[in-house]
Amino acid sequence: MADPAAETPLTPERVFREFAPRVYHLARRMLGNDADAEDVTQDVLLQVVRKLDTFRGEAAFPTWLHRVTVNAALAHRRKRAGRESHEIHDPLGHFDGDGLHGRPVKRWTMRPEQIVLAAEQKQVIERAIAELPEMYRDVYVLADTQQLPNAEIAELLGINLPAVKSRLHRARLMMRDTLAPHFEENYE
Amino acid sequence: MRVKCREVVELLIDYIEGELPESKHITVQQHICGCVPCAYYLETYRTTIAITHALPDEPLPPEFEARLRGVLDSWKKELANVG
Numbered sequence: 001m002a003d004p005a006a007e008t009p010l011t012p013e014r015v016f017r018e019f020a021p022r023v024y025h026l027a028r029r030m031l032g033n034d035a036d037a038e039d040v041t042q043d044v045l046l047q048v049v050r051k052l053d054t055f056r057g058e059a060a061f062p063t064w065l066h067r068v069t070v071n072a073a074l075a076h077r078r079k080r081a082g083r084e085s086h087e088i089h090d091p092l093g094h095f096d097g098d099g100l101h102g103r104p105v106k107r108w109t110m111r112p113e114q115i116v117l118a119a120e121q122k123q124v125i126e127r128a129i130a131e132l133p134e135m136y137r138d139v140y141v142l143a144d145t146q147q148l149p150n151a152e153i154a155e156l157l158g159i160n161l162p163a164v165k166s167r168l169h170r171a172r173l174m175m176r177d178t179l180a181p182h183f184e185e186n187y188e
Numbered sequence: 189m190r191v192k193c194r195e196v197v198e199l200l201i202d203y204i205e206g207e208l209p210e211s212k213h214i215t216v217q218q219h220i221c222g223c224v225p226c227a228y229y230l231e232t233y234r235t236t237i238a239i240t241h242a243l244p245d246e247p248l249p250p251e252f253e254a255r256l257r258g259v260l261d262s263w264k265k266e267l268a269n270v271g
Contacts (some may be wrong), residue, residue: 024248099194105226112237115242122244172233172236175236176229
């Protein structure tokens, strides 16, 4: 059966109502701050609603919106080049010379199949994403918040598939390390 | 063939996506079954992905939403005047 929402025409009002939060949060997570995300969201929404009557094939609309948003966020970042100040830590740096874990690995209070996030935990995760170096953050945001396929991420960012996977894996390891102290079980 | 913890961690992305060759997958699986730190590491790697998936796209901040609404309304008026 056809999805009734898919049959509703794409109007500026509908784009604003349904897609503005998605654009805003994608831009915010890529750029790491609210003010830049607001600029990008406004640019993207105006760009999109101006071209709505030329757009054909609504099924492809989210893909198009991702492309416009990612391009706008990357362009915005280029304009403010030089502001990146994140240090890159090596997430594999804590293994000893024999390839063993060099520090204890603890369980977390949450399991992958039982996720309920409190407001402060959401903030911790958002902060950890913002602290990722940009080249890893972009891939992580597109893969693990937007849940885009790796091939689409490669196309959006203009990098090859092995680079997407390598950056994604490193980003996940960095995120795991940053989040661990906040989520580890307390054995005391 | 035995693998070390570091190599297991390096292979986790392919392991969880089922993209390792079968023999390598089994080797990693056997290591994880016998190594508590790696079992916890795998679980917390999966949790990292799951909690990020679970982040909601909250509504726009109200002040920004109002400003954006104003910009959209101005654009609509401009368009109506031109039309």
